[in-house]
Amino acid sequence: MSPADAGALLALADGYHARTVRPLGSTETAGHVVKSYAIEAPGRAVTDQDAQAALRIAAAHLSSACLRGSIGLSVLLVHAGGDGDYVLVHTWIEGYMSDLAVFTGPAGEINGLRPGRSGLAPCVWEAAVLAHERDAFSRHVLDGAGALEERLSAWRGDVLQGEVR
Template sequence: MSAEPIGPYRRRRVSALGLWSFEDWRVKVYGLTLHGSAPPSALVDQGREIARERLSRASREDLRRHGLAVLIVHEGENGDYVLVEWWSDNDILRHHNYGAPKGHGGRFVHQWPGPAACIWELAIVEFERAAWIRHVLEPAGGPDVAAYLDARLDAFV
């Protein structure tokens, strides 16, 4: 165990920041923050640029992708994080994590291999997993992509 004490759990705000489309991607955008209701818009814009680059690359490299993605922009206590996730091959969630210390000036580092997600980011991933199963994999009449895209988490986690 680390010499640092393990601190108390403090809930953070998850805000559904809408649906973003570019190329043939539809992206559910989430903000996650300890302070306020959403990360600063400049940070969200940086997250979108990172996602645009990563998903454009995925368009060329991942031939089994579904064109449905999740972007998590996390204004953390000690740094800022951008998670780019997309559904592929029916039941696989591809994951790329970017991080930067506070005061980074937009210089994010691709953390691969590296950390997957923190406990707050995992709450969004858990919600998205359940929504994918409920709306895409389970319906007897076939996938309901519109219902999946409409399912959004907006809560303290």
């Protein structure tokens, strides 16, 4: 059985490459502990100003997160992509589930990001970071031992850094 669009799949494979991921620290905003990351396409960089703008976007989104069942932990991805800029706000919510908001816009215009279209999901590089964060959340917060503050400290310290594919 062959794929419906073999040409498109092969074109994706030909252009596939590693992207750099680096932690941007954690902070508290809008009643949430927010753990932040930069994801950078070749030739692109996430600046301090980009990170601050992304935190403002996250704060606005998280200000109503309790209505979506938030339990107060969030991961912020600031992605300087090859075709534009992206901010993802991933929030752990009740029932072992998560909430995801994706904001998109032209490259270099992070202050102009708007909510992505309905159904938009993480790209392969963003998904790699979120997979790490799922494991860190499960390992340190859900399966962790000790007081909650110790578990949260371990979660905040468990970061992904380097290249992802």
